[in-house]
Amino acid sequence: MSSGVVRYHGLVANIHDVARKAGVSATTAKRAIRDPDKLAAGTLERVRAAIEALHYEPDQVASALRSGRTTTVGLIIGSIVEPFFAELTRAIVHDVRSRGYSVVIADNEYRSDVEAAHLHTFNGNRVSGLILRSAYDSGNLPYLERMRARGVAIVEVDYFVPGSPLSHVLLDNAGAVEAGVAHLVAHGHRRIAALGSFHRTLNPDERVQTFPLALARHGIPLPAAYVRAVSPTAWDAYSLTLDLMRVAEPPTALFSITGSMAGGAYRALRHLGLRVPQDVSLLSFDDYAWMELVTPAIDSLAQPVETMGRAAVRLLFEQMRLGADAPVERLRFPAELIVRGSVAAPSR
Amino acid sequence: MSSGVVRYHGLVANIHDVARKAGVSATTAKRAIRDPDKLAAGTLERVRAAIEALHYEPDQVASALRSGRTTTVGLIIGSIVEPFFAELTRAIVHDVRSRGYSVVIADNEYRSDVEAAHLHTFNGNRVSGLILRSAYDSGNLPYLERMRARGVAIVEVDYFVPGSPLSHVLLDNAGAVEAGVAHLVAHGHRRIAALGSFHRTLNPDERVQTFPLALARHGIPLPAAYVRAVSPTAWDAYSLTLDLMRVAEPPTALFSITGSMAGGAYRALRHLGLRVPQDVSLLSFDDYAWMELVTPAIDSLAQPVETMGRAAVRLLFEQMRLGADAPVERLRFPAELIVRGSVAAPSR
DNA sequence: CCTACGGATGGACTCGTGGCCATAACGTAG
DNA sequence: CTACGTTATGGCCACGAGTCCATCCGTAGG
Structure with missing residues (x-):
């Protein structure tokens, strides 16, 4: 009581308490848990009774220190309230937990x-693995490489830092953008704006970067007036849409780079009194539940979130198993175009 | 290398490596971090240089074992993809992290x-605190009380197990239901159904239990045909709504107990060709972004999610500070009725 | 009756850090 | 010059479990 250390003793039982109660040594008591067949039937029974009586549960902290490995995995995402990440998180958490982590x-x-800051915390807590949706700049890459060298498994999802040597699981963004643009062009649109950030260094987003190329493939130019640098939030999409619809030659179709940006755009269009799809067509990434509830329902490029989450976990545990020998894997998954009626031929 | 233990040595530096590199003892090296003013300037500088060079970061696992306290808090919610819980999670995570946990x-x-299963994992990992949205039945209460006795701080949010002696942070569910019913009655509705589970033991939900009482206060009976036992999901709300609208005297207003159930109900109404609010009025708990996007926008009872999350964290850290002396606190927060146009006078 | 062997059990040491106590060097008051 | 306080530093053990090695005992084979 004078040591300044929190004393669990008497509050929470350790293996020695179990051993004492069962009248055996700590080693024997532990064997009742780890390899019970090595114990005599009577001993096993006595130890089990002691474990039961004392509500003994092994201290994972001590186990982690001694064994050098934790059963904890870190997950860093962009934003918990973005439904895409919420779904991704659910898929990852369930899969990881089913593996005992x-x-x-x-x-x-x-x-x-x-x-x-998160990386330092995770590293200090000695996580065994890390799944992350990197921030846009590459400032943490050296730190990530040191963690990797230390034996921490790392997989990037949804995005990867330019030049990253890490494994990753991504959407086939280029293919999805091509498909989206083709969908809009097929309806006769030639004035198409993307809702996303065009800041090349701040947000080097694949979708936005592919967009002008996809347009060019159809012989369509991207007006400078359509190019802005915004953050990928519903709020920024709202004001971006207001701005875009006020330029000299406003777009006849909007292509939203994320699902929540589509929500912002939708609100802006309504505030402007513009009808979808009669006045403006709308196409979005992500397939959120609300997109089916609005009138008309929104065309979207659905991401296989569950599949991607599982793939990330699979790669992670492969790395944890193989260590430094694990191959670098880069996986891409295709988006699925869901047509509901928010894209129609442009008026005029 | 023969010990079977994962050897970080050489891969990750510990305080002894730092000490050796700086030519001091481990104790001195540690002081460079914990109380630097006790060191001579030159020594401090040398240790700092060693820490820098070796990329030393204290092992939180060892620290936790020795000190008997972790800087980890567990959070158990109902479902990560339910936006209410996503927002609650964000509020809690941010607040907790800002306190260094x-x-x-x-x-x-x-x-x-x-x-x-989650409780056992958290307990094994020796979390310092636990915020949880309990499952409906009280089966884990004895275990929770043992954790509490062991010194783990526990706060329930959004719901509490009947008979629970733990602190909690809840919405004023009764008040919100009264306000919602009053809102519907003021528009002339007398045939009102609640979308929620009426199973008293499986889902002893305050909102659903208050509902008949609130109706009675206005002299309105609750037809037996409106009472069903369903799970609080969009999917169940969808089929429940289909059923409700087909009974002999269908409701003229629906009162959804959760935001995602309102989504399911909304889809069902559209599939039935029923207009909101001309044919059926709709009122919902939770204020989700999509409720503003649909036509008409949905009236809702917004929960102060951010406030509730912060309150839960505050109670948790109070408990962690005071230990067994911490008072049991039961907090209630009021919902805010947001009127948008999905409630109107019933036809006929 | 002695030895060898295998099954059952116990002991000792270690992981990295936190806390306490000891020690050395130096200055100051008596 | 001694006694004592202060400053700067080092040594040691414990936290609880994992791993290796040692020991004890009973039995079967010679």
């Missing part, structure tokens, strides 16, 4: 300084 | 057997 979660708000 | 997350799917 726990998940510690944090979100980086797409900022690498916030991410850095 | 990490959050481990799990969802119980409202099932106490799933919850039990």
Whole structure:
């Protein structure tokens, strides 16, 4: 009581308490849990009774220190309230937990300084693995490489830092953008704006970067007036849409880079009194439940979230099993175009 | 290398490596971090340089074992993809992290057997605190009380197990239901159905239990045909709504107990060709972004999610500070009725 | 009757850090 | 010059479990 250390003793039982109660040694008591067939039937029974009586549960902290490995995996996503990440999180948490590991979660708000703090915490807690949706800049790459060298398994999801040597699980963004643009062009659109950030260094987003190329493939130019740098939030999409619809030659179709940006755009269009799809067509990434509830329902490029989450976990545990010998794997999954009626021929 | 233990040595530096590199003892090296003013300037500088060079970061696992306290808090919610819980999670995670603690997350799917597994994991990992949205039945209460006796701080949110002696943070469900019913009655509705589970023991939900009482206050009976036992999901709300609208005297207004149930109901009404609010009025708990996007926008009872999350964290850290002396606190927060146009006078 | 062997059990040491106590060097008051 | 306090530093053990090695005992084979 004078040591300043929190004393569980008497509050929470350890293996020695169990051993004492059962009248055996600590080693024997432990064997009742780890390899019970090595014990005599009577001993096993006595130890089991003691475990039951004392409500003994092995201290994972001590186990982690001694064994050098935790059963904890870190997950860093962009934002917990973005439904895409919520679904991804659910898939990952369930899969990881079914493998006997726990998940510690944090979100980086797409900022690498916030991410850095999380990485230090995870590293200090000696997580066995890390799944992360990196912030846009590559400032944490050296730190990630040191964690990797230390034996921590790492998989990037949804995005990867340019130049990253890590395994990742991504959507086939280029293919999805091509398909989306083709969908809009097929309805006769030639003035198409993407709702997303065009800041090349701040947000080097594949979708936005593919967009002008996809347009060019159809002989369509991207007006400078359609190019802005915004953050991928519903709020920024709202004001971006207001701006876009007020330029000299406003777009006849909007292509939203994320599901929540589509929500912002939708609100902006309604506030402007513009009808979808009569006045403006709308196409979005992600397939959120509300997109089916609005009138008309929104065309979207659905991501196989569950599949991607499982793939990330699979790669992670492969790395944890193989260590430094694990191959670098880059997986891409295709989006699925869901047509509901928010894209129609442009008026005029 | 023959010990079978994962050897970090050489891979990750510990305080002894730092001490050796700086030419001091481990105790001195540690002081460079914990109380630097006790060191001579030159020594401090040398240790700092060694820490820098070796990328030393204290092992939280060893620290936790020795000190008897972790800087980890567990969070158990109903479902990560339910936006209410996503927002609650964000509020809690941010607040907890700002206090220097990490959050481990799990969802119980409202099932106490799933919850039990999570509790064992958290307990084994020696979390300092636990915030949970309990499953409906009280099967884990004895276990929770043992954790509490062991010194783990526990706060229930959004719901509490009947008979629970734990602190909690809840919505003023009764008041919200009264306000919602009053809102509907003021528009002339007398045939009102609640979308929620009426199973008294399986889902002893305050909102559903208050509902008949609130109706009675206005002299309105609750037809037996409106009472069903369903799970609080969009899917169940969908089929429940289909059923309700087909009874002899269908309701003229629906009162949804959760935001995602309102989504299911909305889809069902559209599939039935019923217009909101001309044919059926709709009122819902939770204020989700999509409720503003549909036509008409949905009236809702918004929960102060951020406030509730912060309150839960505050109670938790109070308990962690005061230990067994911490008072049991039961907090209630009022819902806010947001009127948008999905409630109107019933036809006929 | 002695030895060998295998099954059952116990002991000792270790993981990295936290806390306490000891020690050395140096200055100051008596 | 001694006694004592202060400052700067080092040594040691414990937290609870994992791993290796040692020991004890009974039995079967010679």
